[in-house]
Amino acid sequence: MDFKFGEKEEKLRAEIRAFARVELSGHSVVSGLEEEGRDEDWEFTMQMSRKLSQKGWLTMAWPKEYGGQGASPFEQLVYIDEASYQGIPGTTMGVSGIGWVGQSLMLFGSEEQRKKYIPSIAAGEPDGVWCTAYSEPNAGSDFANIQTKAIKSGDEYILNGQKIWTSCAHRARWCWIAVRTDPGAQKKQHGISLLILDMKSPGITIKPIINFAGVHIFNELFFDNVKVPVANLVGTENRGWYHLMQSLAFERHSIAPQFGGMSRRILETIIKFTHEIRYNGTALAEDPVVRHKLAERALEMETLKMFSYEITWKMSRGVIPIYEAARNKVYCDLVMQRLATTGSEIIGAYSQVDMWSKWAKVMGNVTRLYMMFPGISIAGGTDEVQKNIVGQFKLGLPRAY
Numbered sequence: 001m002d003f004k005f006g007e008k009e010e011k012l013r014a015e016i017r018a019f020a021r022v023e024l025s026g027h028s029v030v031s032g033l034e035e036e037g038r039d040e041d042w043e044f045t046m047q048m049s050r051k052l053s054q055k056g057w058l059t060m061a062w063p064k065e066y067g068g069q070g071a072s073p074f075e076q077l078v079y080i081d082e083a084s085y086q087g088i089p090g091t092t093m094g095v096s097g098i099g100w101v102g103q104s105l106m107l108f109g110s111e112e113q114r115k116k117y118i119p120s121i122a123a124g125e126p127d128g129v130w131c132t133a134y135s136e137p138n139a140g141s142d143f144a145n146i147q148t149k150a151i152k153s154g155d156e157y158i159l160n161g162q163k164i165w166t167s168c169a170h171r172a173r174w175c176w177i178a179v180r181t182d183p184g185a186q187k188k189q190h191g192i193s194l195l196i197l198d199m200k201s202p203g204i205t206i207k208p209i210i211n212f213a214g215v216h217i218f219n220e221l222f223f224d225n226v227k228v229p230v231a232n233l234v235g236t237e238n239r240g241w242y243h244l245m246q247s248l249a250f251e252r253h254s255i256a257p258q259f260g261g262m263s264r265r266i267l268e269t270i271i272k273f274t275h276e277i278r279y280n281g282t283a284l285a286e287d288p289v290v291r292h293k294l295a296e297r298a299l300e301m302e303t304l305k306m307f308s309y310e311i312t313w314k315m316s317r318g319v320i321p322i323y324e325a326a327r328n329k330v331y332c333d334l335v336m337q338r339l340a341t342t343g344s345e346i347i348g349a350y351s352q353v354d355m356w357s358k359w360a361k362v363m364g365n366v367t368r369l370y371m372m373f374p375g376i377s378i379a380g381g382t383d384e385v386q387k388n389i390v391g392q393f394k395l396g397l398p399r400a401y
């Protein structure tokens with residue numbers, strides 16, 4: 001086993017650093033998920049997507065025929081980690097052209113769909129911004145309970161129903177949506193299909209939900225006889241549950257490098273702060289309680305890093321990680337929660353200051369993380385659901401659903 005990256009990966013990291021130094025100077029960077037960004041940050045986010053594409057990084061792990069570079073999983077890891085560390089926005093193309101739509105289309109989409117939708121994602125164009133509509137008011141963890149119906153009529157599906165928590169729907173050109181195409185199926189996991197929905201279709205109503213940080217990320221979507229061409233069915237009709245399991249694995253395995261890079265940066269800024277602030281005549285960095293807390297956070301982050309290297313190594317050998325992706329998600333949530341709590345304890349009253357205010361300390365990042373971690377631990381499958389997966393696939397416990 002070699003714990004060193006090769007020359008290629010180190011060169012890539014240095015290039016991303018240099019890119020960030022030039023491109024991010026003078027901008028109030030949106031750290032974290034760009035779909036969390038305010039409206040005034042969105043144009044910059046899209047500019048960065050285009051530039052990342054021009055650099056060949058945006059979809060670097062995709063095959064060349066689909067606008068990628070055929071990069072190795074380790075190069076991809078370095079890119080995600082460093083871009084997150086630097087706080088470069090624009091890496092996902094909504095929720096999420098890059099995270100799962102492109103890869104799922106390559107796996108089970110038609111050739112026509114690949115040609116039509118993948119190039120705009122890889123080019124970082126506004127036409128390549130996606131949202132994902134799985135959740136409904138009565139179907140979150142219990143995804144198989146979705147009720148939004150798409151009933152076939154000639155060469156169209158007629159869509160009726162409601163989705164909720166659809167991040168980025170107000171910016172997305174396309175929606176990756178799960179619907180019920182066979183309401184009479186005997187098992188609820190059967191009769192589900194994946195469709196590509198044009199967000200400009202008549203009959204769609206988008207209602208914003210403002211989150212507790214005062215930011216518009218989520219939406220409710222209502223469908224009133226929306227027409228979707230049958231050609232927009234992805235994969236096999238009524239096999240959506242099985243396609244979705246693969247898409248979710250794509251979603252979860254990139255979480256550790258993404259949040260690992262971001263957390264590392266935040267820890268560094270907190271450490272810098274402890275050197276600058278004095279309490280009763282001594283720098284906070286000399287306080288034993290503060291030092292121990294920082295050391296604990298650093299050790300947790302090292303563990304997360306090892307988890308993300310291990311999953312990447314397995315993927316580079318063709319293993320499809322299931323338990324490991326769930327493990328990384330649970331552990332990542334724990335790392336972020338503890339880092340946000342330690343950071344808030346250290347910056348004290350400043351953790352109450354608006355994260356975009358000029359009075360914010362450590363670039364508002366501790367407050368942002370504190371606001372963000374509860375949502376992250378729910379998005380993409382809650383911690384409890386991930387632990388069920390660990391129980392089943394690692395410990396051989398009975399299935400939890």
Ligand SMILES: Cc1cc2nc3c(=O)[nH]c(=O)nc-3n(C[C@H](O)[C@H](O)[C@H](O)COP(=O)(O)OP(=O)(O)OC[C@H]3O[C@@H](n4cnc5c(N)ncnc54)[C@H](O)[C@@H]3O)c2cc1C
Nearest residue numbers: 095132133134135140141165166167375378379380382384
């Ligand atoms: C930041 C964020 C972004 C999101 N973006 C999107 C998006 O873009 N598209 C989309 O479709 N959805 C999105 N969601 C919704 C998300 O997928 C759901 O919130 C999530 O699946 C949980 O569903 P729920 O809210 O209905 O909670 P529920 O499923 O009702 O869960 C409630 C509680 O019960 C627990 N629980 C449920 N089932 C079990 C079980 N079997 N065993 C143990 N505990 C259980 C859960 O862990 C949770 O604590 C987003 C959510 C967040 C927070």
